[in-house]
Amino acid sequence: MATVAQQSKLSSILWPVAAWSIGLIFFFPIFWLVFTSLKTDQDAVNPEHLFFFTPTLDNYTNMTQNYDYWKFAMNSVITSGFATLFALIVGVPAAYAMAFDPSRHTKDILMWMLSTKMLPAAAVLYPMTFLTKNTLGIFDTHFLVILVLCLVNLPIVIWMLFTYFKEIPKEIIEAGKMDGVSTWGEIKDILIPLAWGGIASTALLTFIFCWNEAYWTVRLTTFNASTLSTLIEGNRAPEGLFFGRLSAVSTAAIAPIVVLGWFCQKQLVAGLTFGAVK
Template sequence: MARAVTPQRKATVTVLAWVVGLVIFFPILWTVLLSFKTEADAIGTPWHVLASSWTTEAYATVQQRSDYLHHFWNSVILSLGSTVIGLIIGIPSAWAMAFVPGKRTKDVLMWMLSTKMMPATGVLVPIYLIGIKTGLLDTRTGLVIVLTLINLPIIIWMLYTYFKEIPGEILEAARMDGASLWNEIRYVLTPMAIPGIASTLLLNVILSWNEAFWTLRLTTTNAAPLTAFIASYSSPEGLFFAKLSAASTLAIAPILILGWFSQKQLVRGLTFGAVK
């Protein structure tokens, strides 16, 4: 029998949820606030920052100094390109692990997940040298390949979880009706797993968009995404807080908007299969 939730308990949980949410969101809110201040005001005390006047001077300087659209389109191409290629590889791989019996399936899944535990610096030099030898250093193609490989374990793990929730009898019925392997994946499995695939797509777009380690070390100008755009406002002379905040706000705004409109899908995807 379910336990009744008292109004006091509900109010307490609501207040705690708002407090936790505000604490998590506060750095972003403060970054946006500093972006509308002058450099002199941005380094002041919190009360001084709140009381100072608002200005778009930092945004004007950022627009004059940097090509925002160039970095923005690089981020879009890298995020969508790596995610789409990852899904093309991940859907058949997850299907095979979910519906083809095998004693080593869990071992393979754990091996793929273990690659995410390895420090990225451990493979930086080999990948950097490969990029130089192949001419893919500071190119969108090279970065798409790297981002695809580092996010592929997450794509396969998530899709595997979704596919395991689909009854195997449905696929067997499709085979009995004469469906080929390709038609089974395309017309039966994929439409049933659209919510899971959409959640995987959204999460991996966010991960690729926010990836900083590889994008800062494998690019300089041509393929530099918004992470490099932000880093360009940190100099040996010091941090220009207002300009850095303006650049950060411009970089995170698109992904914040995407996350806001797709939050229900993201929550459903991240919690799918957790509750039976």
């Protein structure tokens, strides 16, 4: 009994220490990013000022006054928000059909959609740029960025919603059909309320993916529809990186997502543990 009690006491100490250690490891890059953003570009690359320096907010002031941060931030909000909305508008009915009215090709379609995520983005960059710039004339527009972000994340949206919907007993949907509920009524009045946690977590993750997307937003925009990823990319020059300004812009870019994730962490965890994606 004494040995068991000693092991239990040791575990109660080791597990919290291990959890805090892992948490600090994940938090350290964010801390260092904010820490570096308070340095000048000269201090950021000077080993003598690694820890001891005079803090300054000039990088943030320069970002809002000279780089028009709010324009890029608003573009990120618009494109990420609408791309998430449209992905859900398409994804919910598609996942509903595959979960409750599957055919013998349903699994093949799901695998095909997932396989599109394996396509190298660089392979379609040139035709995408040529088509949108010279043929369609929608290069550097919100419509193009929203469309691309929606299509890029749609396979993940459908897969996640499909796994959530499969957890809902099919008898509930069948009971609704027997009561004369239409297909739209089943989705609106039965499916969405029952799977709200999964849909919310899918929406949150999709928004984060859209917000963090850099490859397409940088290469399919110049200024009008440029997001925060483009602003971060702009802090490079032939002479090198401006680490102080780059850290400030990066901090301002990730801050909204960190705050959103912090306030929605319970809903996110509940949604991720609702279906089979765990």
